[in-house]
Amino acid sequence: MLRRLQSLTSVVLSLCFVAAAHAQVATPPATAAAVGKGAGTTPTPREQRAIKAFNTARQSPLQLNAFLTRMPKGADLHMHLSGAIYAETLIKDAASDLLCVDLTTHTLVKPSGTTRSIPPQPVCGEGHARAEGAFKDQKLYDALVDSFSMRAFVPSSGVSGHDQFFATFDRFRTLNKSHAGEWLDEVATRAAAQNEQYLEVMETPIFTDLSKIVSTIDWPSTPADPAQNRTGNATGTSREDLSHLRETLLNAGLRDEVAVDRKELDNALDARDRIEDCGQPSAQPACSVKVRFLYQVLRAFPPQHVFAQTLLAFEVASVDPRVVGLNFVQPEDAYLSMSEYHRQMLMLDYLHSVYPKVHIALHAGEIAPGLVPPDGLRFHIREAVDLGHAERIGHGVDVMYENEPQALLKELADRHIMVEINLTSNDVILGVTAPWHPLPSYRAARVPIALSTDDEGVSRIDLTNEYTRAAMDFDLSYLDLKQSARTSLEHNFLPGPSLWQQPDVFTKTVAACAGQPLGSANPTPNCLSFLQSSEKAAEQWELEHRYDLFESNLN
Incomplete structure (x- = not known):
């Protein structure tokens, strides 16, 4: 298995022993715009062997799980560190x-x-x-x-x-949060054992000093323009109010918390490296799993607290490349989560204008009929996208209950906004399973989706379980699952352009890497230079290499 190394040059050197005879110029079979069995271009001979082996295995859930454990899965983009620990x-x-x-x-x-x-x-x-x-x-x-x-x-x-x-x-x-390094090792070790290569881990830093700062600051009382108050309270969210509040928090020492949060990450990652012997001859397979972080904002708090946390998240993500974005967490149906939802999206709208390069993924639509009143199901995903600038949606279970759901699905597809699908989580928390789950609706509308775990420790699952469940409960094919893996890396928040020419179309690479075997151990100089310039593309190339090995070694 290819190890995650510091430069693609060393990656290539480490792969020189791999037989190039196995590599083929693949024409990937499926795209986000072509879903369902047999969709897309004709499977390659390699993929045909994999499809045959998959179809044989799926006659038994146990055999299928064993098959899918070995299958490359790309990334898990929706996982909470505290909830991922057994x-x-x-x-x-x-x-x-x-x-x-x-x-x-x-x-x-x-x-x-x-x-x-x-x-x-x-x-x-x-x-x-x-x-x-x-x-x-x-x-x-x-x-x-x-x-x-x-x-x-x-x-x-x-x-x-x-x-x-x-x-x-x-x-x-x-x-004690001093265990964070051990916890990172646990999730990385589990990921490596399932042929995963990248994790975006949601984690909430310590807010001790921030809470002290916010305790002396009141939320602005400026009345909202009725035109801005269609779906909830917008009081105090004018650009002038939010700009003044941001300056007040910064002047009160909010940026001092940035160094505290970065030190916390340093300690956790250093501990993980020590546990796994990363960089040593005895390095464990878990070292090959790249870990980045999403800054968790606790949404079920009063508005000034949420704004301060969100501002700190933007500040940290602006200076620390290990923090690739942010997300809002806590139960979406909680009183403050529901009553403050619209105002929180307006906060994001403003802060995005100040920090436009910071990525945003949002839990939105993790609610279902009966959990909240019908009106509460009507607008969360749309506002997350249109006001919150979400590039990915976590869960999205209520999509078909939102206002004009077909138009919303089309918008998600047209804008290539990916939905993170958490099947077991949706089952145990919301009681939503097939045929009430919107996964088929997303796929029919050509919305990009990728399977993820949410809280694998609390749910006592892993990503392989979610792949198996998708195949058994929703009839996803081998090519559908391969597409999910590719989509996960297409929509990660790593820096750099994609390997693929068109968003969510996995048929043609960028010109620099065209005309050669996908995932080759020896990319051309032009392709190597491109991969070295883009962490995202390098991970995508690695996934194709793993598929070459996996599919070439199936009977």
């Missing part, structure tokens, strides 16, 4: 942090003190137990796994899958 790791880290467990709620809590013994032990008090006790008490261990995930969850009166899912995060949030 409960077993969280229990181990809780013991390391000397935390206690509330035995009623199975929530991690800080101890009332620690003993003077060597090593020190937590003092937990009545109704609490040491987290490390779970290793000697199977019932406690099982209860914590269930508390931190969707394992064994059964809905009951007043407690839905939605409630359980979002409650898990509060139960382990006491964990």
Whole structure:
């Protein structure tokens, strides 16, 4: 497997041993504008072998999962770091942090003190137990796994899958963020084992000082123009108001938080590299997985807090290339998420004008009938695109309930705005599965889509599970899944132009790389120069190389 290295030159040198005889000038079969089985150009002989092997495997979900584990998948563009960690790791880290467990709620809590013994032990008090006790008490261990995930969850009166899912995060949030490097290693190791090569990880930095700054600032009270208030509260969102608020926050020291957040990333990534021995002869396969970050903004807060977080996100992403964009998180159906949605999109509209190069992906439409009133389903995706400048939509489940859904689908397709599809998450949180899931509607409208995991630890899945589920529940073919992988890298937020001539059309490369085997270990000098100038294109070339190896070695 090709390792992620610092320069494409070294990548090429590392591939010299690969037999060039396997490489062929591929004519990729499917595009975002051509979906469904057999769509697009004629499959190559290599792809025909892969299709045959896939169709044989899909007769059994277990065989199909095994086949898809090895299949190159490109990127997972929608994953939250805290939600991607399995409960077993969280229990181990809780013991390391000397935390206690509330035995009623199975929530991690800080101890009332620690003993003077060597090593020190937590003092937990009545109704609490040491987290490390779970290793000697199977019932406690099982209860914590269930508390931190969707394992064994059964809905009951007043407690839905939605409630359980979002409650898990509060139960382990006491964990020290010093474990972030270990957590990055966990997700990268899992990704490498499934032939993934790139992750855009959503993470929320510490906001301690920022909260102190915002606590002294009120939201502007300027009334909104009625014309700007069609779908919600727009008070205080004039350009003048927001510009003044931005200057107030910057003058109060908001930029000091940029260095704090960057240091947090330094520590996490350095720890990950140490764990994986990256750059050493003993480097682990996880080192080959490139990791970048999306800055998480917590949307279920008052407007001045959300604006300050969003401003900080834009500031960090403007100076740190490891932070490739931002996203809004927390339940979209929460009171403040719903009541403030329109105003938050107006904030993004303004800040995008100040920081136009910062990428934006947004959770939008992660709601369903019954979860919110019908009016709440009418406008979230459209405003995310038209006001929030979203380049990718996370979930997009309510699209067919939005105003003029067919026009919205056409806009998404025409503007090449990709939708991140999270099938298991939509099932366990919203109760939305086939035939009520909009995946077929997106594909029929030629909207680019890519499969992703959302919170693979809480859901206890991986990306292969989502590929298998898409094939079994929605009848996606091998070529459809290959298209999803290509689409994931077409819409990542890495710098540089795409490998492909036209957006979401995977049939012709740019001129510099035309006329040679896709993913070749020995690209021409012109192509090599282009790939060295574009991180995005280099990852796309790597994916084609992986497909060459995968498809050439199938029986």
